[in-house]
Amino acid sequence: QDPEDSTTTTAEGVEGGDVASASSLIGSKRTTYVVVGGGTAGLAVATRLSEDPTNIIYVLEAGADGFNNPNIANLSGPSIQALPGSSVDWNYTSLPLQYAAGQTIAMTRGRVLGGSSAVNGALFTRPNRIDLDLWQTAFGAIGWTWNTISAAIKKAEKFSTTPGLPSIPSYHGQSGPICDTQRPLVGEVWNKGVIPAVVACGGKESQDQNGGDPSGIWYAPKAMFQNSTRSYSANSYYLPNAGRSNLHVLTTSTVSRILWSSKKQGGKVVATGVEYINGSTGNKVTLSADRVVLSGGVFGTPQVLELSGVGNPKIMNPLGISTVVDLPAVGENLMEQPTARYIAALAPGLTNSGLQLTLNFETPRTLFTPSEWIIARNLLNTAPPGLSKSAHNALKLMFDSDAVIIEFMGFPNPSNLVFLPILMHPMSRGYSHIVSADARVAPAFDLALLESPFDLYILTKALARARRFAAQSSLTPFLASAPPSADGGAVPAGELAPGASITTDAQLQQFIKQNVGVAYHPLGTAALGSVVDSTLKVKGTSNVFVVDGSIIPIEPSAHPSSIIYGIGEMAATILNSPFSLLSADDTNDSITADDQ
Numbered sequence: 001q002d003p004e005d006s007t008t009t010t011a012e013g014v015e016g017g018d019v020a021s022a023s024s025l026i027g028s029k030r031t032t033y034v035v036v037g038g039g040t041a042g043l044a045v046a047t048r049l050s051e052d053p054t055n056i057i058y059v060l061e062a063g064a065d066g067f068n069n070p071n072i073a074n075l076s077g078p079s080i081q082a083l084p085g086s087s088v089d090w091n092y093t094s095l096p097l098q099y100a101a102g103q104t105i106a107m108t109r110g111r112v113l114g115g116s117s118a119v120n121g122a123l124f125t126r127p128n129r130i131d132l133d134l135w136q137t138a139f140g141a142i143g144w145t146w147n148t149i150s151a152a153i154k155k156a157e158k159f160s161t162t163p164g165l166p167s168i169p170s171y172h173g174q175s176g177p178i179c180d181t182q183r184p185l186v187g188e189v190w191n192k193g194v195i196p197a198v199v200a201c202g203g204k205e206s207q208d209q210n211g212g213d214p215s216g217i218w219y220a221p222k223a224m225f226q227n228s229t230r231s232y233s234a235n236s237y238y239l240p241n242a243g244r245s246n247l248h249v250l251t252t253s254t255v256s257r258i259l260w261s262s263k264k265q266g267g268k269v270v271a272t273g274v275e276y277i278n279g280s281t282g283n284k285v286t287l288s289a290d291r292v293v294l295s296g297g298v299f300g301t302p303q304v305l306e307l308s309g310v311g312n313p314k315i316m317n318p319l320g321i322s323t324v325v326d327l328p329a330v331g332e333n334l335m336e337q338p339t340a341r342y343i344a345a346l347a348p349g350l351t352n353s354g355l356q357l358t359l360n361f362e363t364p365r366t367l368f369t370p371s372e373w374i375i376a377r378n379l380l381n382t383a384p385p386g387l388s389k390s391a392h393n394a395l396k397l398m399f400d401s402d403a404v405i406i407e408f409m410g411f412p413n414p415s416n417l418v419f420l421p422i423l424m425h426p427m428s429r430g431y432s433h434i435v436s437a438d439a440r441v442a443p444a445f446d447l448a449l450l451e452s453p454f455d456l457y458i459l460t461k462a463l464a465r466a467r468r469f470a471a472q473s474s475l476t477p478f479l480a481s482a483p484p485s486a487d488g489g490a491v492p493a494g495e496l497a498p499g500a501s502i503t504t505d506a507q508l509q510q511f512i513k514q515n516v517g518v519a520y521h522p523l524g525t526a527a528l529g530s531v532v533d534s535t536l537k538v539k540g541t542s543n544v545f546v547v548d549g550s551i552i553p554i555e556p557s558a559h560p561s562s563i564i565y566g567i568g569e570m571a572a573t574i575l576n577s578p579f580s581l582l583s584a585d586d587t588n589d590s591i592t593a594d595d596q
């Protein structure tokens with residue numbers, strides 16, 4: 001399906017009759033879209049747009065289709081672990097972490113049809129209600145609220161209940177493309193060991209975490225079919241609709257820049273299409289379009305913007321890229337949820353299925369003692385560099401409303417029990433920027449993990465709490481050797497990490513800095529309010545949009561793929577709406593100092 005290799009050929013005329021007619025229809029009722037990146041949101045928005053036969057959609061994906069890769073379909077632990085570092089991973093590496101012992105992080109991102117939804121852990125969760133309401137109230141994203149985004153997630157979701165496990169079906173979508181379900185209970189470590197331990201420590205059981213309050217412990221669903229294979233954007237949005245004559249997906253096609261008209265429209269630059277590199281030949285090909293939709297993900301989207309002259313002149317100009325739109329917020333506001341790790345050996349003979357796990361979300365009031373709460377709240381007052389005033393205010397509002405702040409992911413690996421504390425709303429902010437005008441050179445990114453003392457403090461308290469879970473008597477029969485006491489003070493004997501020698505807060509902090517991990521949830525580099533307006537249009541442009549996780553202005557208390565599918569769904573509605581809606585935000589198209 002690849003267009004011809006030629007530096008001058010446009011896609012019109014290279015794929016047969018229907019495509020040949022596309023150019024002649026531009027300017028009439030038809031709208032031609034180029035979607036840059038066939039990932040999680042990219043295939044969702046492309047497929048939805050293709051429901052309207054007057055739309056013609058091209059998806060350009062840098063990776064291959066991946067449909068023959070058994071490790072993508074299979075969600076067992078060994079298959080998931082085989083994906084990072086393989087040919088379907090961009091194999092990004094972070095800059096050294098200045099506040100975490102100088103280590104670097106291998107940041108897996110899917111380079112394959114389906115993007116990161118093809119390589120992720122497939123958890124399908126929703127955040128606090130306030131997390132999404134703040135998109136509108138704190139970041140000015142008109143129309144982006146819990147109500148609208150969760151309705152869009154429902155449109156993406158087809159949830160199946162699992163006998164014997166609690167769930168509230170009305171919280172879920174029943175007829176969307178992405179199938180999700182809870183894994184049937186295997187063994188007794190969760191219901192007789194982990195859940196009672198969490199409850200004994202003051203936690204609670206949840207009936208379903210998807211109604212706007214995720215607090216409590218529950219068996220979270222995964223995006224998978226009933227046979228436990230992965231349901232993701234490539235096989236659930238795109239494949240069933242691959243036969244549509246107006247939907248064209250080109251793989252191994254890496255977009256190198258947006259092409260611009262020499263004339264502006266209403267003072268804004270106008271994209272005429274994109275240039276991409278054909279992976280088989282290395283040739284550059286141009287493709288014209290009425291609208292360009294960037295869905296390259298948190299690193300790919302700011303990269304394409306900067307390669308196209310949209311971003312900070314100080315970053316682009318030294319690389320020989322002229323400024324098209326001066327928009328320094330591009331690539332800033334990079335957020336990632338840092339993790340610590342608690343590991344205890346399971347009793348001999350016990351193993352766990354890699355598919356099942358529990359998520360326990362806790363709020364400041366359950367995580368902290370009253371005096372710890374005050375310390376944490378005070379630490380929240382000092383903003384690290386890169387944190388906008390809007391984001392700072394949003395973080396305080398989340399904390400003060402006692403919205404969940406930490407997730408303990410309980411999972412097997414397979415002879416140990418792991419509690420992974422994940423900090424939901426980090427204060428620290430990094431960046432991702434190009435270092436070359438060549439699209440094949442990876443951007444450089446700083447995750448800035450633990451730059452904020454607030455982030456480190458919460459993780460430290462969470463790691464201590466994970467240790468208390470393991471010390472509870474309900475877990476005694478399941479762990480390698482009995483903990484010495486259940487009073488929360490002692491180190492359980494089966495503990496492998498952090499280990500018996502690490503007991504004080506200072507030691508725990510040091511351990512976290514040296515062993516910090518990530519949730520693989522980087523977001524925010526083309527955020528709503530600062531890079532895109534409420535219609536997802538890039539500021540200063542008239543027809544370039546961003547539809548992926550980079551628009552998310554603040555880390556949600558969730559695994560973000562469900563929200564990103566929701567963004568794809570909402571984007572299709574916005575893009576298909578009358579022009580008046582798309583121009584509604586233009587009056588807010590200013591770039592404020594706080595946004596930068």
Ligand SMILES: Cc1cc2nc3c(=O)[nH]c(=O)nc-3n(C[C@H](O)[C@H](O)[C@H](O)COP(=O)(O)OP(=O)(O)OC[C@H]3O[C@@H](n4cnc5c(N)ncnc54)[C@H](O)[C@@H]3O)c2cc1C
Nearest residue numbers: 037039040041062115116121122123255297300549559561
């Ligand atoms: C290891 C791992 C585990 C995770 N676990 C979970 C989980 O359990 N639950 C959950 O909800 N989330 C999880 N996530 C996060 C979630 O998968 C991502 O946040 C989400 O899929 C990102 O969607 P996106 O549309 O923003 O980007 P992506 O899905 O990454 O899509 C971007 C696409 O653009 C393509 N692209 C980039 N640049 C170009 C270019 N120049 N030209 C052409 N194509 C380009 C990429 O190849 C990719 O296909 C995990 C992520 C990882 C990596």
